Amino acid sequence: MKIPAVIPFKPRNPKTRLSCVLSQEERERFAMAMLADVVEAVRGGGCSPRILSTERFGFEGSGFRGAPVTVNPAGLNEALNPILAGMDGPCLIVMADLPLLTPEAVRLLTGTHMMVAIAPGRGGGTNAIYLAEASRFHVDYYGASFLKHLAIARQFGLSCEMPDSFRLHTDVDEKEDLVELLIHGSGESRRFLDDLGFTLLIERGRVGVARNSGPAG
Amino acid sequence: MKIPAVIPFKPRNPKTRLSCVLSQEERERFAMAMLADVVEAVRGGGCSPRILSTERFGFEGSGFRGAPVTVNPAGLNEALNPILAGMDGPCLIVMADLPLLTPEAVRLLTGTHMMVAIAPGRGGGTNAIYLAEASRFHVDYYGASFLKHLAIARQFGLSCEMPDSFRLHTDVDEKEDLVELLIHGSGESRRFLDDLGFTLLIERGRVGVARNSGPAG
Numbered sequence: 001m002k003i004p005a006v007i008p009f010k011p012r013n014p015k016t017r018l019s020c021v022l023s024q025e026e027r028e029r030f031a032m033a034m035l036a037d038v039v040e041a042v043r044g045g046g047c048s049p050r051i052l053s054t055e056r057f058g059f060e061g062s063g064f065r066g067a068p069v070t071v072n073p074a075g076l077n078e079a080l081n082p083i084l085a086g087m088d089g090p091c092l093i094v095m096a097d098l099p100l101l102t103p104e105a106v107r108l109l110t111g112t113h114m115m116v117a118i119a120p121g122r123g124g125g126t127n128a129i130y131l132a133e134a135s136r137f138h139v140d141y142y143g144a145s146f147l148k149h150l151a152i153a154r155q156f157g158l159s160c161e162m163p164d165s166f167r168l169h170t171d172v173d174e175k176e177d178l179v180e181l182l183i184h185g186s187g188e189s190r191r192f193l194d195d196l197g198f199t200l201l202i203e204r205g206r207v208g209v210a211r212n213s214g215p216a217g
Numbered sequence: 218m219k220i221p222a223v224i225p226f227k228p229r230n231p232k233t234r235l236s237c238v239l240s241q242e243e244r245e246r247f248a249m250a251m252l253a254d255v256v257e258a259v260r261g262g263g264c265s266p267r268i269l270s271t272e273r274f275g276f277e278g279s280g281f282r283g284a285p286v287t288v289n290p291a292g293l294n295e296a297l298n299p300i301l302a303g304m305d306g307p308c309l310i311v312m313a314d315l316p317l318l319t320p321e322a323v324r325l326l327t328g329t330h331m332m333v334a335i336a337p338g339r340g341g342g343t344n345a346i347y348l349a350e351a352s353r354f355h356v357d358y359y360g361a362s363f364l365k366h367l368a369i370a371r372q373f374g375l376s377c378e379m380p381d382s383f384r385l386h387t388d389v390d391e392k393e394d395l396v397e398l399l400i401h402g403s404g405e406s407r408r409f410l411d412d413l414g415f416t417l418l419i420e421r422g423r424v425g426v427a428r429n430s431g432p433a434g
Contacts, residue, residue, distance in 0.1 A: 105381060120383075123393070124400050124417065124424035143419045146400060162401075164322060166337075169383035176340070183341050183363060184379075200341065202360045207341035 005047035005092040011057035034099045037187035045106025084134045091134035099189040100167040108163040115158035119168035120146040222264035222309040228274035251316045254404035262323025301351040308351035316406040317384040325380040332375035336385035337363040
């Protein structure tokens with residue numbers, strides 16, 4: 001049986017720190033493009049993706065790219081922990097804003113010999129967690145959640161490792177993060193930026209992004 | 218024979234973007250602590266470190282942590298390319314500001330089956346390059362050097378890959394980068410920050426760093 005991969009998703013007004021370069025409607029489309037990239041990478045890595053959305057976004061009946069969608073407006077921890085508690089076996093939790101994710105990076109997590117494998121995000125967050133026995137763990141997102149998740153694994157006596165992957169590490173929150181996507185991305189979210197006219201901009205030796213037109217919102 | 222690993226180093230007034238939290242004298246000590254971590258990781262990864270310094274910093278005769286030191290005030294490309302041209306075999310070039318580097322991450326590069334392996338830095342830079350035949354390549358640092366190095370490999374018909382490692386990806390330039398070192402570091406540069414009273418600071422869900430005392434300079 002494939003490992004279930006839960007992908008939390010916020011369809012409405014997401015990624016507000018990108019408001020300087022993307023309108024709300026564009027941010028919502030961009031978030032969906034990143035979600036599509038994550039779904040594809042997760043599936044390529046041998047997992048079965050399911051989306052946990054904070055609200056309806058039009059794919060509740062049909063599924064999004066073949067992944068079933070559950071809606072729960074509760075906070076991340078409140079929505080995820082009952083799911084974990086009810087599971088009988090392994091689970092992967094992957095954030096929806098990892099557009100550089102590859103099947104190989106997913107397998108770095110699911111192929112661990114430990115009970116828990118945690119991929120830290122930039123700034124101390126948690127981008128993905130693999131749990132060999134989901135019901136023995138609970139999540140505690142927000143703030144320096146990477147350290148909190150290490151502590152939870154220790155508290156419950158679960159062996160734990162941190163796979164070394166920049167593709168798992170690179171979450172997209174700010175304008176500067178778009179540089180990584182323009183350099184290393186190849187999926188839908190990269191094409192989305194290309195279509196809007198985003199390009200790399202090199203000024204005084206530093207690399208940034210420029211957009212040919214302003215936000216449309 | 219061990220693979221030579223050239224580590225470019227700027228001992229004087231380095232890391233100016235850290236001036237907001239470290240005095241010049243502290244930045245110089247911090248750069249040396251990071252250099253020590255890189256030297257140790259490189260050696261642990263089976264390479265023979267040698268330091269290419271922009272000026273004298275007191276270790277020219279004795280070597281720094283057992284690594285010979287050459288001084289060349291020329292720019293990075295001007296100093297490195299004649300070295301590469303004169304080499305008969307492989308070479309690794311590693312930046313001195315990668316305090317999270319591990320022997321395993323070094324081996325990800327040197328273990329490649331390609332002619333070239335490039336580790337990108339955040340923002341399109343190049344943190345490390347492994348060259349199976351150093352004399353067939355030349356470097357072109359500054360700006361989006363990762364893309365320039367990919368193009369040079371293509372131009373010379375050299376097979377090329379990009380190993381996926383967040384430890385190779387994480388260069389320390391700005392205050393926010395210190396968060397990564399405080400969370401994931403374990404070497405001299407981490408201890409240096411600890412000794413100065415740096416700690417993680419969590420404010421409104423975001424993780425930053427705080428220092429118990431101001432810059433001493």
